[in-house]
Structures are given as C-alpha cells and as structure tokens.
Amino acid sequence: MALRHKPRSALQRSGWVPIPFNRTILVSLAGPADLDRVEPLLAALHRERLSFLFIPGAEDVKQALIARFGDDAVIAPPWNNRLSSQAFLLTSRARLLVTLGAIDALPKSLLREAYLMGIGVAAVAADESEIDTPAAELLGFVDLWLPQAPPLEGVLTAKGVAPDRIAVLADASSLAPQSPALNRINFLMARRPPARNPLQTLIAGWLDNSTGRRILGLRAERIETLTDLKATLNQPQTILCLGNGPSSEDPALAQHPYDCLFRVNHRWATRGLYADPQVVFTGQKRTLFALRSKPIFAFQTRRAEALLVTHQIFNPFCRHMRFVTLERLDILGGLDWDGVRPTNGATMLAAAVALAPKRLVISGIDLFEDPAGAYPGDTATPNDYVVVHERTSELDFILETLEKYEGELVILSKPLAEKWEARSR
Template sequence: MALKALLRRLADGPKPAEEALVVVLPDADAARAASGLLARLADGSHRLDVVAAVSRRESAGALQPLSSLPRLQIRVPRLPTAVPVRAVLAGLRARAMVVVGAPEAFPRELARLVAGARRRGLPVYALPPDTLERLASGAEADGGFRPLSAVAAETMPAAGADFEAMVRHLARAVGIERGQGPLLDAASRRVQKTLATPPARRLLGRFVARIDTAEALSRRLGAPRTILCLGNGPTSAEPVLEQIAHDALFRVNHQWKSQGFLATPDMIFAGVKRSMRAAGRGPIGVATARKERALFAARLLEFWHGPFSYAVIEEIAAGVVPAIEGPLRPTTGAYMLAAAVALRPERIIVAGMDMFSHPAGAYPGGGPAENAYTPSHDLETDTAFIRGCLAAYEGEIATLSPAFAELALSVPAARFRLVEPEPHVSAS
C-alpha cells in the first residue's frame, strides 16, 4: 500500500486504467499545439489512456477545453533527484512517449522523464509544435515526426505520415514490446543463460524449474486427454462450464481469481508481470524468450514471490506456432491454445476466447473497458496465429464462443472436428 501511495504521489494521480501514451508538453504553447493530437488519441476510439505530462499547473490550464475527453489525464509528475525515473514511468503506466518540442530545452523534471523513457527502451518520438499544428489542420508536414529512441527508429513508418496515419502509429506504439530496462534485461539474460546449464538447474531446481518440451509438460499435467482453455471473455463465466469434464484447466493472466469461478487452474498463461507475480508456483506459460526474461524480473529477481516452474510456449510448441508478421503479437490466450495443441489431447474445450466481439462486452459482467483489442494486439494477427495453430490439431474442439467457432470453421483443410460441448459432472 505504501508503494502504491508513493507511485500515486510521484505520478500526480492513480495509475491509468490502460497502458498509456505519455505526451510531454513543456509549456502552454506546446499544450495548445498538441490539442488536436490529444483530442484524436483520447476520444475513446483507442483502447489506451493518454497522459499529458506538463511541468506546471499553468500549462495544464491550456488543456482545460479537453478535460472531458474520456481517455485524457493531465498530470504534473514529480521527479525528485533521489527517485528513479522508472518509478514515475510505472506510476504513469507509460508504454510510449511523444515529446512536443526539443527535450534539451525542457524543464529539468520533464527532461529526466524523457531520458528515463529512452533508457527504459520505450518508443519515444519528437514532434515540433508547428509540425503538429500543420498536421492537425490537414497540411503536409514531412520530416517533423522523428524517433528519439532505438525502438522508435526500428518501427517508424517508411514514408512520411499524414495526421491520421501518425495517430494510428502512435496508438500502436503503445503495444510495442519493450525490455525491462538495461540492468534488469542484462540480469535476466544472465539468468536465462545460467539456467541452461545442468549445475545451475540442480542448484536452483527447488526455486525455479524450466519445462523444456511438450512431452515434459504433458507429464507434469498428468497427460491430459481433455483440456479446458479459458480466455477472459464473457463466455468464460458460463455456469455450464462447471459441468463439463476436463483433465486440465488452462487460464489466462489473473483477473478471474477474485471471481472464484474455476479458480484453481492447472496452468496459468501470463502475459504481464502482475499476472506472473500472482500466478503461484506454476506451471506458468510465457509466450516467448523475451517474456521469459520478464518472468525472471517478476519472480526470480523479486524472489519474495516464491518458487515457480514455467514453460516457454514458442519453444514447446515449435511445430505448432506459425510465423508472426508485423510488430504486433498474438494474445496470451492464443499462446495458451498453441500449448494445448502441442500437448495433443483428444479434446480441447474453448470458452472466453470471444475475440472482443461478444455483445456483452470485453469481460464477464461488462465493465468500462472497450470491447476491443489493446494496442499490443489486433484481430488480424490473433486470428492468423490461431488458424495456424488449429491447422496442426487432429482431435476434437468444443467451444461456447460463437466467434471462436466461426474462426475454427475458417481453417482450410482442417483435420480437427468441431463438436458440441457435452455437460456432465467433471471427474477432475
């Protein structure tokens, strides 16, 4: 609680509800120039929050006409010299940054915020105020939109962007996978390399166990013949699920824990560090080697969360997962399905993978979240990945999700059979 209070004070408010694009505004003139961009990004059509970081309350006054925007938060972050910048970025849930003006002329605290974001590996972009105004008015403004960090340079559009293209790019930049920062990344890579050696495995085996193959994972789970895979969509809360027999239960992240429904999974697939911390002893499924390093940062380097075991899904399902094109990545639920296919059960039952198209909303019980993918993902990437995984499966698939059933039916030359779920008392 004390840490949350500190982060709230440093970030000048509570954590945003969604991952955030931080727009750094050194003065009132920059705030006025950025008003068109802020209005477009924070109008509720993108599933992200927009934080306007200003140096003084007077600058915030220039943004008062935008205060009713559903996704805009105006903050005056505090960066005392003794406080690491990463703590403030965490309090803002910063995942990408736009700098309006020249950082070298910024007030000290905002300059530190920008420098910290660059060190943290966030995509950071610069936009001169006059370029912003011209773009917002529909005029040409080539050359003003430029990267300030390595990951931003790697993902910049090849051609000059018009205003709407720039908005789309910035919204997607929030979803670009980043590292843990130079120190944690280096430490996690060393741990990753060390754990590959037999002596280290024997030494650390009681604290962390890496499951290297689908066969080993199947043995760990008792060779399940029927796997129930639950995403977090509305159909994951259908009461009939308690009456459907299964040998292993897979769940995604940890939001379902407080609901108490099917809350004792055999394996948790975690895509964010909060879920990795909450996942317990495991086994935990992480999508990629990069997520493995995030797991180490969340569990091994924060050892007080306790021992755990885990599997890297792109490795154990190497013959199942298709190639991924583009900067976005499949959802954690899609990787859960890849793991299930790799285990070759006779039947996979799917619920809660509603592809953000269920009329009840994104999650059980509705709530304020838009019924849409977060910036890290999109429907096209997810469906292409899931089709590729399903193409490798030869058993039965039963689903409570109409959207997933439609996706399964679109797999060309499918070797699996789509069947109706059969409710009866589970023996598991």
C-alpha cells in the same frame, strides 16, 4: 484552494499517480504553442483502451489542459530521481511517452527510466531550437523523432540520429492510418520492451546457460521441452482452455469434464470459478504474485521470459515458480514478436493443440464480440483489443492453430464457434 491540492501534487512528484483504468500515453507539452500542435496527434492515437495523461510545462498550459480534458487527466512530472521516475511510469501504466517542445523540459531521470524500461519515447520537434537544446545523452533516450519540417531531418542525422529513428510530420496526412509515422508510433506501443536493464540482460544470459539456470532454479524453474510439459501435466486427455471473455462462466461448462485447465492472466481469480488452473499464460508481472495457487506459468517469448523471471526472483511477494517459454518449444511459428502479436489466449490454444489431447474444450475466447461485454461482470472495459493486438491477425492465428488439431474439438465461445464453422465449410 491551492493548499488542498498540495498533498496530491506532492504524491505525484514522488511518483505516485492515481492508477488509471486503461494503459496510457503520457503527453508532455512544454509551452502554450504545443496545445494546437498536439490535437492531430491525439486524434491519430485515440483508442478505446488507451487514455491520455498530460504533463504541462507551464501553469497556463496546465490550466488550458484542465479546461479541455479535466483535472484528472493532468499530472505533475516526478522529481528528478530514479525511484520517483520508476514509480511514476509504473503507476501511470505508461505505454508511450510523447514530448512536444524541448525534451529537456522533462526531468532527465524520467526520460532515462522510460528508455531503460522499454517504454517508447517519441519527440515532436517544431524547429531547430527544440533539437539543439538537449544534451547528447537525452537525444539517445528518444526512440522516434517526429520533426514537423523536412529540413529538421538533416539536422537530426547530423547529430547522429539514425534515419530509422526519424519520421517527418510534414502535414496532416503524415498521421493518416497506415502512414509511416503512425505505423512507427504504433510499433513503439506494441513492441516487447527491449532488454535495456543491465540486470535483465544478465538474467537473460543465465537463462541460456546451464549453470545459470541451476542458480535461477532456486526461484524460477524452467520446463524445457513439450515432452517434459506433457509429463508434468500427467499426459492430459482433455484440456479445458478458458479465456477471460463472458463465456468463461458459461453454465454449459459444467457438462464438460476435464483433467487439465489452462487460463490467462489473473482477472478470473476473484470470480471464484475455474480458479485452480494447471497452467496460466501471461505476460504480466502482477499475475506472478496475484495467484495464491502454484500453477505453471507460460510465457510467449525469450524476451518476456527474461523480463518476468527477473521480476519474479527479485520480488519478495513472488514465490518459487515453474514456467515454460513457448518460443523455446517451437510451436508458435515465425511471428513478429516485436510488433502486433497474438494474445495469451491465442497462444494458450497453440500450446493445447501441441500437447495433442484427445479432447479440447474452448470457452472465454470471445474475440471481444460478445454483447455481454469484454469480461464477466465488467461493463466498464471497452469491448475491444488493446493496442498490442489486432483483430484480423488474431483470428487468423487462432483458426490456423485449430486446423492443426486432430482430436475432438468443443467450442463454447459463440463468436469463435461461428468463425470456425464458416472456416470449416
């Protein structure tokens, strides 16, 4: 039996985790005592579109986790090197890394790469020994300390940890909805990854420099203004905005001709319908090389721009691209892009409204309320927003955006149409 698991274990140690369906929270448990401590945290962090993957620090912990969550939810940590750690974090689709017990139970390289990639690291500390052990460098890789006793807060501050990186878990109420600790953890999962990679920082600087942009233009050419975007799209008179919801394949779309198509990410590419968009709104690296057509890519923010352009110019599978950054067009307002934020579908509508076509047709923006599910032909994905988006703020943003539009508006997405009609009364 042990021999049968060796190939899988070796793959995981080299960083190749079986790619999970959902984004994940990685949970490291150093010893048996951490098994009881983790339960309130798991309950507080449960989301329909998030999964947990557990990294045990001992064999008895591993067996207890397998008995509780199943073999597929328990993974071996990667080897302590940069490439294995990067592959591990990418293939596991990690949104957050939580440690219970001493953080040096994890490979140092894994903590460092999570920090550099902007994946939030939260450390739960039960006593002073779990704070004293780590080297100073490891302490710096932790974005949020969660001491389970108030006196530990003083120990952390004495070690130079800033107060805004500490949230005490004194009792069960510390993880209640809207509690400071849970709000901080949710922020770590929702935030845009900070630009900690030196190469990304360099590219971000070049993007704000005319000489740098000319060099980058060999691989990634930015459209600078809304006027330039409109001209590039040949002054569109009818824009069709398609999200990824079930109504993106509504047969009624055939009755609405258009001269410009906007789409989101790349999920639609294998469906074969409305698959030649002029603009694709995305924050996903995979979208940049998944599409064989050559659309203009639209990124939400400067930070997303730096991340995605850095990926694109150094990825041999990505071709030359043109892109526009919506934050630079000043059409999105004063949003908190470091927390919960609008979807790419919502900002797609903002761009379409700013272009002021005579006619705007919207479908596929179903707000995860269509009884047919989240996406066409997909019954497995939970019909809900991922952790970086929130239903109420999303709807408010969309409705406020549509109120600015002065042309002919056609909404084929039933959930959105009903809310727009109620708003317009």
